[in-house]
Amino acid sequence: MTSVRRQDVFLAAGLAVLASVVAVSFGSGRRPDALGWTLLLALHVPLAWRRRAPLTVLCVMIPLIAVYHQQEYDHSAPTAASMVLLYTVAVTGSIRRTVTIGCAVVGLMLVLKAGHGMAGVAESFQITGWIVSMLVLGGYLRVHRQLTTTALERAERAERTREEEARRRVAEERLRIARDLHDLLAHSITLIGVQTSVAAHVLAEDPGRLDRAAVAKALDDIADTCRSARGELRTTLEVLRDHGPLDDEHEHGPLDERGPLPGLDGLPDLAATARAAGASVELSVGTAVGIPAAVGAAAYRIVQEALTNAVRHGGRADLTVRVGVHARDGALRVDVTDDGAGSGSAPPGFGLVGMRERVRSVGGTLDAGPLDAGPLDERAGFAVSAVLPLRVHSEGAR
DSSP states (O other), X not given: OOHHHHHHHHHHHHHHHHHHHHHHHSOSSBOOOXXXXXXXXXXXXXXXXXXXXXXXXXXXXXXXXXXXXXXXXXXXXXXXXXHHHHHHHHHHSOHHHHHHHHHHHHHHHHXXXXXXXXXXXXXXHHHHHHHHHHHHHHHHHHHHHHHHHHHHHHHHHHHHHHHHHHHHHHHHXXXXXXXXXXXXXXXXXXXXXXXXXXXXXXXXXXXXXXXXXXXXXXXXXXXXXXXXXXXXXXXXXXXXXXXXXXXXXXXXXXXXXXXXXXXGGGHHHHHHHHHHTTOEEEEEEOOOTTOOHHHHHHHHHHHHHHHHHHHXXXXXXXXXXXXXXXXXXXEXXXXXXXXXXXXXXXOOOSHHHHHHHHHHHTTOEEEEEEOOOOTTSOOOOEEEEEEEESOOSOOOOO
C-alpha cells in the first residue's frame, strides 16, 4: 500500500468515527439503527480511493448519502465525508467538470429537501453554501498547484538554459585559449628555429673566419624572441588564473572580463620579429581609432599567424612579406602576401583553422591560398585576406 493510499484509508476511518459521534450526540433526526449504521459506515469506505478514482467514488457515495437522508437519519453525520469528496472532485478535475458536478449535487439536494417546507429551504441554503465553498476551495488549490508547477518548470528550464550557456561559453573560452597558445608558441618557436639556423649557418660556413657579430646578433634575436614569448605567455596565464574558463561565473565575474587584448599597435613588433628571422616585411597600417578590441585582436593574430607561416614555409632566403591593415567601407581589411617559393617540408598545422575561427568569431570572412603559379610552375607565394566588420555584436574573440 502506497503512502497516499494509506493516508486516504486513515482519513476515511477518521471521518467514519467523527460521523458516528455526530450521529449519536448531535442533531434532532432519527438515531441510526442497524440499517443506518450500515449506510453511514459504508458511505465512508469509498473515500480510501478518492484520489485514484474521484468520479467513481462520487457515483458510489452520493446514492448512499441520498438513501441515508431519505431514511430520516441524522442529516449532519455524513456531511464531513461529502465535503471531503466534493473538495477532491474539484481539486482533481477541470472547472467545467467541477461546475457540472456542483450543479448536479445541489439539484439533487433540493429535490430531497423539497418536502421539508421552509425548514428544508433554510437548510438547503446552508448546505449549498458548504458545497460551493468546498468546490471553490478545491478549484483554487488546483489552479495554485498548476501555477506552482509551471513556475518550477520554467525555473528548471531557465537553469538548464543557463548551464548550457555556461558550458558553451566555457567551450568558446577553451578554444580561444588554445588559439592564443597556438599562435604564440608557433610564432615564437618558428622564429627561434629560423634564428638558430642562421647562427648555425654562420658557425659552419667558415670556422676560420668566424663572423662573431652575425652570431651575436642571431643569439640576441633568439633572446629577444624568448623574452617576448615569455611575457605574452605570462599574460595569457594570468588571464587564465584570474578569469579562467573553469571558474564559476558568479564567483569571478563574467568570462568576457579578460586582460588587455593585443591590437594593431603590436603589429610593428611582429614585423620587427619577422625581420629578425631574415624576412623582408613591408608593413602598412591605417588609423587604429575606433577599432573594436575584438577586431583588433583578431587582426593581430591573423597577421602573427600569416608571418609565422611565411617564415616557416617560405622556402627562400630573400623572402618578402607585405602586410596591409586598413579600415574602409565599415570593415577592417587585413592583407598579407609573400613571395615564398613553396610550402616547405614542415607538416601542416592548425594555423589556417585558427585564422578562420577568429574571423568567424567577429562575423568576418577569410580567403587564404597560394597565388598564381609562375612560368616554371613554381608557387609565386601565398596570400591571406580577411575582412572584419567594425560592428561586432560580441567581443568574445581574442
